[in-house]
Amino acid sequence: MNNKFSLRQFRRKYGTHEQCLEAIKRICYPDEMNCDKCKKLSIFYPIKGRTAYTCKYCGYQIYPLAGTIFEKSTTPLDLWFFAMYLMVQTRSGISAKQLERMLGVTYKTAWRMFRQIRILMAEMGDDMLTEIVEIDETFVGGKGKNRAHKWIQGVEEKQKEVLMGIVERNGKAYIRHIPTTGKWALIEQIQKYVSPKARVITDEFLGYASIYKYGYKHDSVNHRSQQYVLGDIHTQTIESFWSGLKRGIYGVYRVVSKKYLQAYADEYAWRYNNRKACGGMFNILLKQVVNVRAIQPSLIK
Numbered sequence: 001m002n003n004k005f006s007l008r009q010f011r012r013k014y015g016t017h018e019q020c021l022e023a024i025k026r027i028c029y030p031d032e033m034n035c036d037k038c039k040k041l042s043i044f045y046p047i048k049g050r051t052a053y054t055c056k057y058c059g060y061q062i063y064p065l066a067g068t069i070f071e072k073s074t075t076p077l078d079l080w081f082f083a084m085y086l087m088v089q090t091r092s093g094i095s096a097k098q099l100e101r102m103l104g105v106t107y108k109t110a111w112r113m114f115r116q117i118r119i120l121m122a123e124m125g126d127d128m129l130t131e132i133v134e135i136d137e138t139f140v141g142g143k144g145k146n147r148a149h150k151w152i153q154g155v156e157e158k159q160k161e162v163l164m165g166i167v168e169r170n171g172k173a174y175i176r177h178i179p180t181t182g183k184w185a186l187i188e189q190i191q192k193y194v195s196p197k198a199r200v201i202t203d204e205f206l207g208y209a210s211i212y213k214y215g216y217k218h219d220s221v222n223h224r225s226q227q228y229v230l231g232d233i234h235t236q237t238i239e240s241f242w243s244g245l246k247r248g249i250y251g252v253y254r255v256v257s258k259k260y261l262q263a264y265a266d267e268y269a270w271r272y273n274n275r276k277a278c279g280g281m282f283n284i285l286l287k288q289v290v291n292v293r294a295i296q297p298s299l300i301k
């Protein structure tokens with residue numbers, strides 16, 4: 001699948017800062033274009049030692065990195081690209097600590113790169129799911145066995161953070177960090193991401209009991225009576241998503257603070273949602289570098 005893009009191929013294509021800059025320039029601009037200044041159909045050449053390109057006729061300069069997550073960074077682009085490669089090649093992600101070791105940069109730099117690349121992986125679309133959609137919540141952090149306590153609105157749940165998963169079978173996943181498992185919190189997300197044309201499948205949790213009132217066709221599977229599959233009524237897609245996500249959280253990161261839980265969920269969902277991307281996940285992420293440019297200032301603190 002994605003492994004087709006081997007490290008050897010990657011190094012050949014994006015092994016130097018200049019190659020990476022050229023790749024971004026090619027996404028932003030055609031090979032030939034009309035110069036803004038002299039108005040001629042021109043070719044822009046790289047200026048050695050800088051991140052600018054210059055018009056072959058008048059010397060007008062363009063800056064492909066302007067506004068991107070790379071603009072103010074002193075880290076060479078080939079290291080950025082390698083970090084992006086690592087983040088898409090792994091199933092559960094890598095930690096800033098691993099990035100630090102593999103890139104040979106400081107922890108602080110690795111952490112910063114990691115956060116910036118995650119911005120590229122944040123959920124941007126809000127197209128509604130319309131087919132068979134499985135919905136479930138899970139708890140992250142805290143103590144105790146999650147599912148066992150799901151039915152008890154007890155004190156222990158307060159220690160845990162709630163992730164809500166909305167996954168279309170053979171389609172896209174939305175994962176949201178929500179404040180509680182209360183009915184209103186759930187319905188708010190469902191209305192945002194699920195079209196009333198969809199057929200919704202959940203477990204028998206009461207929070208979902210009234211979603212038919214909002215126009216959804218709804219089936220639920222009764223886990224308490226050991227019923228896990230009834231025809232196509234099951235929540236196995238979202239459950240296997242949760243087990244992968246938790247392997248990532250507990251295996252790679254050990255702990256994900258409340259503050260970064262949504263970013264991790266986005267990163268994980270991003271890989272899931274782009275798993276079949278033609279051209280490979282890396283190219284999708286690379287295009288995001290340019291796409292995110294317009295909205296970037298509001299996202300980066």
Ligand SMILES: [Zn+2]
Nearest residue numbers: 035038055058
């Ligand atoms: Zn010009």
